[in-house]
Amino acid sequence: MKTCKRCSVELDEALSRCPLCQQPVEGEVIGERTYPLYGQRNEKGELIEDHDHKARHRKKRLQNNFIFITILLLSVTVVMNAMTFNGDYWGVYIISSVLYLWFSVKHTILSNNRACRKILLQAMALSVFLAVIDVMIPEIHSLIDYGIPLVLAASVGVEGLLLHFRKSRWKSYVRDFFVMDLLGYLPILLFIVGIIDVLWPSVVAALVSFLTLSSQFAFSFKRFKDELRRLLHH
Numbered sequence: 001m002k003t004c005k006r007c008s009v010e011l012d013e014a015l016s017r018c019p020l021c022q023q024p025v026e027g028e029v030i031g032e033r034t035y036p037l038y039g040q041r042n043e044k045g046e047l048i049e050d051h052d053h054k055a056r057h058r059k060k061r062l063q064n065n066f067i068f069i070t071i072l073l074l075s076v077t078v079v080m081n082a083m084t085f086n087g088d089y090w091g092v093y094i095i096s097s098v099l100y101l102w103f104s105v106k107h108t109i110l111s112n113n114r115a116c117r118k119i120l121l122q123a124m125a126l127s128v129f130l131a132v133i134d135v136m137i138p139e140i141h142s143l144i145d146y147g148i149p150l151v152l153a154a155s156v157g158v159e160g161l162l163l164h165f166r167k168s169r170w171k172s173y174v175r176d177f178f179v180m181d182l183l184g185y186l187p188i189l190l191f192i193v194g195i196i197d198v199l200w201p202s203v204v205a206a207l208v209s210f211l212t213l214s215s216q217f218a219f220s221f222k223r224f225k226d227e228l229r230r231l232l233h234h
Helices: 049-084 090-109 113-138 142-165 165-182 186-192 202-217 223-234
Strands: 002-004 009-011
Touching: 002 165, 049 090, 090 113, 113 142, 113 165, 142 165, 142 186, 142 202, 165 202
Parallel strands: none
Antiparallel strands: 002 009
16 A cells, blocks of 8 residues: 555555645556546445446336337327228227326336325226227226226225325325325216216225225324325415
């Protein structure tokens, strides 16, 4: 090791100047170091490989590849449907399916969102997808009558369980839970305006929303009161 006589510090053999006083130090320069090596080191002073950075890079590359494949599939579908058009918009089925798959992968599998946020987004996307298929194929009107209410009911129930058993993440879950719980009453409104024809699935969704919210108030009344006050304040 070299020593700077002015600063009385030991220096790396690869340094020709003291980094503190910028004065030349005597001795032969061994090796070359144009910049310091940053990062975490082990006990031997060796750099530790940043696995998180590599994981983020792989994730970003996977997202870009998936976006490219999605755009390619949508473009091919539109062109093929236009070239073979005979009054049948079959491309809508493929486009809606691809968009739903893309949304699910991006906001569920590849997303860092909280669990309740993922469930909320998935429930909304699946409901829209079922509605599109139902409109395009009137013969299977049961997707709106049964599918959407039951999807919303299941989503509300799962979020309620997460809120109850993951108390340490309560504050980060509760706002998404409020939105999901309100969506549980949507099928009843759709039944009232005549979009949904079958009543009981809508009643099930509304009942699950009511019971889930009531149970949360019963077990966490103070937390809910504080959160409601915070939401109204903002």
